[in-house]
Amino acid sequence: xxxxxxxxxxxxxxxxxxxxxxxxxxxxxxxxxxxxxxxxxxxxxxxxxxxxxxxxxxxxxxxxxxxxxxxxxxxxxxxxxxxxxxxxxxxxxxxxxxxxxxxxxxxxxxxxxxxxxxxxxxxxxxxxxxxxxxxxxxxxxxxxxxxxxxxxxxxxxxxxxxxxxxxx
Amino acid sequence: xxxxxxxxxxxxxxxxxxxxxxxxxxxxxxxxxxxxxxxxxxxxxxxxxxxxxxxxxxxxxxxxxxxxxxxxxxxxxxxxxxxxxxxxxxxxxxxxxxxxxxxxxxxxxxxxx
Numbered sequence: 695x696x697x698x699x700x701x702x703x704x705x706x707x708x709x710x711x712x713x714x715x716x717x718x719x720x721x722x723x724x725x726x727x728x729x730x731x732x733x734x735x736x737x738x739x740x741x742x743x744x745x746x747x748x749x750x751x752x753x754x755x756x757x758x759x760x761x762x763x764x765x766x767x768x769x770x771x772x773x774x775x776x777x778x779x780x781x782x783x784x785x786x787x788x789x790x791x792x793x794x795x796x797x798x799x800x801x802x803x804x805x806x807x808x809x810x811x812x813x814x815x816x817x818x819x820x821x822x823x824x825x826x827x828x829x830x831x832x833x834x835x836x837x838x839x840x841x842x843x844x845x846x847x848x849x850x851x852x853x854x855x856x857x858x859x860x861x862x
Numbered sequence: 863x864x865x866x867x868x869x870x871x872x873x874x875x876x877x878x879x880x881x882x883x884x885x886x887x888x889x890x891x892x893x894x895x896x897x898x899x900x901x902x903x904x905x906x907x908x909x910x911x912x913x914x915x916x917x918x919x920x921x922x923x924x925x926x927x928x929x930x931x932x933x934x935x936x937x938x939x940x941x942x943x944x945x946x947x948x949x950x951x952x953x954x955x956x957x958x959x960x961x962x963x964x965x966x967x968x969x970x971x972x973x974x975x
Contacts, residue, residue, distance in 0.1 A: 696958040702947040707873055709947050713958040717965050725961060735960035738953070824954065838949050 707834070708827040718818040719809045723780035726750060726807070733758070741766070752777050757795060771797055783807045789837060801833030875919035881912050885921055889935035898933065
């Protein structure tokens with residue numbers, strides 16, 4: 695499993711996830727910077743994301759929507775607040791009104807993601823640390839209601855299926 | 863049953879170190895307010911106020927035992943707050959797995975060439 699640790703802090707409404715990937719930092723950075731690559735993993739199947747705009751530079755904004763198998767449609771926003779390429783990204787984000795694209799007044803989240811060069815089995819690898827802080831818990835509830843949770847379960851099942859094939 | 867509007871109250875209540883300590887103590891066994899007050903360098907009234915904040919967030923409940931008021935922990939409410947972040951945690955597991963699958967697919971393509 696690529697996730698090596700996760701820490702929940704209910705008092706601070708935050709979650710810290712540390713993952714390691716078998717690819718150099720520059721490659722992992724591209725997965726965040728290129729909207730066509732980002733949308734392949736940001737909202738796991740079957741709720742894929744489509745980024746209409748994505749600008750991973752300080753002050754840059756992104757607009758995306760997620761669709762679901764039963765016709766679900768939800769717009770969301772992302773505003774990059776600080777960047778130290780390819781080591782660190784800070785951004786605010788949240789749900790948006792489907793018609794006006796205005797940020798949802800119920801709240802937002804703040805993310806700080808750091809990318810660190812490490813070695814895995816003598817090969818260059820990346821340790822990614824993602825800290826997410828929610829400014830309101832009702833917003834966290836609402837975001838999860840977007841269907842992310844079902845998507846996560848399905849993505850995990852897909853991985854299990856792949857493993858079963860490899861081990862067979 | 864905890865509804866959405868209660869959730870903010872829960873997190874606000876837990877944001878204070880004394881209140882977290884009170885919750886930890888009353889989850890172990892019910893305490894009277896005077897018993898709780900003996901453990902802190904603050905007035906009985908101040909501890910009573912902390913207990914009231916926790917009670918409004920349904921993190922503790924009070925019951926009467928003769929002349930004393932007993933404070934007990936509400937395990938379900940605390941579980942609910944943790945569960946929310948747990949769900950978000952699962953989203954990140956799915957993202958990490960999706961990234962891994964992308965990298966693996968890319969390696970396969972490179973090896974074929």
